[in-house]
Amino acid sequence: MGSGAHRGVGQRGGLGAEGEVVPRFGGDQRRRMRRREPAAVLPTAAVQGRTARWRTGGGAGEDGWGAQEGTGGGAAHGSRAGEDGPKNSSCTASTELVQFDPPELSFPWPNKTSLSSFNIVNITDCYIGFYMWSFKEVSTCYETETCQGILAPRSTQRMVVKWVLKENEAEEHMHCKKSIFVWNMILAQGVESSCFRDHFSDEDSKELPFIFNNNISPFTSTSDELIRLDHPARLVFPRNHTGLSSINIVNVTDYYVAFHLFSNPGKDAVVSYQTDDPFGILAPRSAQRVVVARLINGEETEDTPYKDDKQLFMWNAIVSEGVKVSDLDCSMSRNIKQSIELPVILNNKVTSSTSVELIKFEPPEVCFPFLPSKRLLSSIKIVNITDYHICFNTQVEETNVALYITKPPCGILPPWSTQELVVTRVAKEEAPELEDIQCKDKYFVWSCFVTEDINVNDLTRYMPENERKELPIVFMETSSNMLIQFDPPELSFPLLQNQRVLSSAKIVNITDQYIGFRVCTKKRNSARYNANPSQGILEPLSTQVILVTRIAEQNELEDSERKTKFLVWNGIVSEDSKASDVIDNMSETKCTRLPIVLRQRSSSNLDELIQFDPPELHFPILPNKKVLSSIKIVNLTDYNVGFNTYSRSTNVAWYHTEPPRGILPPRSTQKLMVTREEKEDVLEDKQFNEKYFVWTSILSEDVKDNEYSDYMDDQESKELPIVLEKVFLGC
Known part of the structure; x- marks a missing residue:
């Protein structure tokens, strides 16, 4: 090894002749030691032509104290043992200090990058230091988030290890026995974890073998892809506006596949991405939908240029069944080289010239009557004033003196549509009665562009404060007895x-x-x-x-x-x-x-509001058969005309109409589909005297069709004659 060669962090001693590693041990120990590498060497180390690519993300457990998973008072990584806990006064007599759970690292298959996990359990009443290392003869690369730490008494440390297949790895080498080792030792008070790499030894280490799951067939796909993007296969956002879009992730393998969605914004980026579920594990051949918000920073101007290339990535890898979603929040899952870039499309139709206002309110404030009541009611209309789908979500301040319950609390407005919101004000128990018409409570409505694949359940997770608009709360003076x-x-x-x-x-x-x-x-x-x-x-x-x-x-x-x-x-x-x-x-x-x-x-008289085309309903008489007919209803006026269809209960058949009611705009036509279904136990010689009616009336613009669903007045109805025709079906 030349003068510029790298020495692994876990190696001890100096460089001898021709770069040989000389450990600082006695004769017996020197004979027992072989070349080895710690499981946490950050750079690539080349010793005598053999490459070991151990890396670590330098996690929280390397140099700092912190609570960990555990069953016995919580594990602690630390720079010094015993500083924040009891001294090692009562240790177990067993030779075992730690146990592995499970006792081996299981990987789905050796020819793919994959993740596995295990727990290091301190089974003593003492502080235990640990350090992970491996022999340099192991030709496969392993990565772990942290390689050393200090375990508090009876505590547990969870470890995640990634298997990374090296290029040109021989098939016979992949099936050789592979292990890593965990050095462990009881620590006296004041020992720092940073010194472990200079003091670990074989006799104080415990082997953690690797096993590969042969129950699943080898990864035989011609493509290296583990996941694909499907329906939709891209994220669409507007320019210069906050937007929500979604993408489907499909696992195309027979393994469990983990993913981590993350962004890589440049310096002073004006755009950021957010998702409520950045981590996940896909079962074999399964899919998951992920919603992504594209957020615009407040400093953005209308002419701000965008650098959207290579900003959003999805890391993915095969995992063993013991890996949890919480294990994925680590530096190993932010490797861009092992990630795919998510396609982002910017909708140029929504340009910077589009109005900042997406919605308006009628009235422009939430109005309540000024009454000493615990519960007050108000209603407002929210109007989409764009050509796009707009979502909204309501929000209130926790410091308000009253609760504000909105129905519906959120929704998606089609282009140029309106939604009525009912707001109930409920005074808190400790709040005083209303004494002033001025209200300091805060009520906000957040809105942004959405693609059509977004649903209402996605909206509660995204409400950036810079995107919301305050709607004033006002009290109206009323007489004391207004009800x-x-x-x-x-x-x-x-x-x-x-x-x-x-x-x-x-x-x-x-x-x-x-x-x-x-x-x-x-x-x-x-x-x-x-x-x-x-x-x-x-x-x-x-x-x-x-x-x-x-x-x-x-x-x-x-x-x-x-x-x-x-x-x-x-x-x-x-x-x-x-x-x-x-x-x-x-x-x-x-x-x-x-x-x-x-x-x-x-001044004109309207004798007829509607007419039928044709002027009657025709049905063939077919026993025990449903028969479909149609008719057009025509508005003859310059006004909105409402209609409602109904028939007599004494008829020998049921008449089902679609739509059963509606509102006809001026001079318009509506096609009705009518199904005739003969009732059971109808006598063959019964006389047919079927009655079918259409109630009609001129409507004011505020009337909705669901408001008169039960409104049927014979005086305002017009009978539509029914013609029954006998037919004979040939054999």
Whole structure:
């Protein structure tokens, strides 16, 4: 070995003639010693032409004290034995100081890089120092996170060892017996772990043999890949905006495969990547989905250039069944050379010119009534104002004097869509009653771009503070006896003569009490108003949708809107009250007016709202057979028209319609698919008199189709004739 040759850290003595290693031992010991390497040599060592590539990450156990896994008071790595624990006063008489669990290192197969693990157990009441080493004749490379340390009495140290196959390794060499050794010795107080490498010996070492699992067939794949990326096989993010994307990792082997997703950002990088599950172990032939967030630092400007090449990596290796996910958080799993680069695609459609605002709120604050109630209710609408899928998540400060419960707490908004959020304010037990209309509580909504493969369950893990927006919390001054509110705050109708128009509103109980209500309209109103339901009982902090039909009179005046009164009587009732007698059970009643807004006055008369194409439903009569037919329903007006289909229970067949109800935009057409299913035990000579109806009404813009699912009025319905035709099936 020349003058520039490297000497292993675990070797002792000086260099003799021609670079021979001369140990500093007596004659007996010198004869027993062979060339050996510690299991922790950082650089590559070449001695007499034989290469040993032991490495270590210099883990926490090498030079510093720290609690470890264990069953007997916790193990400790330390620079000095006994400093923080009892002195070695009572040691076991057994010659064994440590045990291995399991007693050998098991690897799946020798021709692939793989990980295994074992525990070093201190079975004494003394402090035990340990040091891992191996003979240089072992031609395969091993890596371990730490190679030396100090075990506290009755404690355990977990070790992870990586087998790294050397290039051009001969097949017969791979099956030779291989071992590493763990030197161990009782330590007196004050001994430092840094001196172990100069004092370890054969007679104080315990062999840890390696075994290879032959139960699984050898790795015979023509490709060296252990995993592949699939559905989707790439991560897509917007430029200059935070985004969430996901990728599927597929284990293509018959082994357990571990992975570690990590990033390698350059200096002063403006982009970073985050994932909630950076580590994992894939069972044979299994897959796992990983969600990745691409975060933009606050210092980024619109013209910031990107260096996205080689920033995101996934290390992967075969592992034995004893390896845990927690074992993967080590420097060995951050080796870029043993990792694959994850493909990152930047969506150039979302450029730096895209507005910073992704969502807006209606109203722009969370409004609560100023009431001395423990629970208050509010609602807001969150609107996606982009052409992309946007996720949102709500968040509050722990220092708030009240709890804020949002339903739904998070979600994904399709482009230009709206989601209603209901926020309940619950005062904490120790919080004082409201005395000031000003609120210092903090309520935030976080939002970012997402790809379509992201689901709602992925959102709770990613809420960087620099991406969230504060939504002010305000209290509205109200009279002390306000019990209910309306959402929206008025009823809106198009002004049409001689027509029925349907609108809807929500009655919101803003108290902790049971509230009874009854709708009341004046006879001198210029139109008649029918409410469904017209009365009921609201549970605490609950909401009730009421449908209101406006029936216009023939000679309606211009100022009819000012004269119209729609009133809702309301008051506190007992929990066991019935809806039929709410007024009689109210301890105190209050009449709240719901304003009515009329718009789009029209002088034309609409005799027909819809028509059917064709004008009847045709079905062949087939015993014990389901028959499908279709029909088109056409809106003849310039207004939204709602429809609901139903049939008589006395019919001899069931009629199933898809969709059963809906809202027709002005001058639009909807195709209905109707399935006829004959009932059981129908008499053959029974006369067929089938009845099928379609209820229709002009709707205000606030009405939703699910609000009138049970609303069917024969006076507002149109019968669709059913034609039954007998057919004969040939044999």
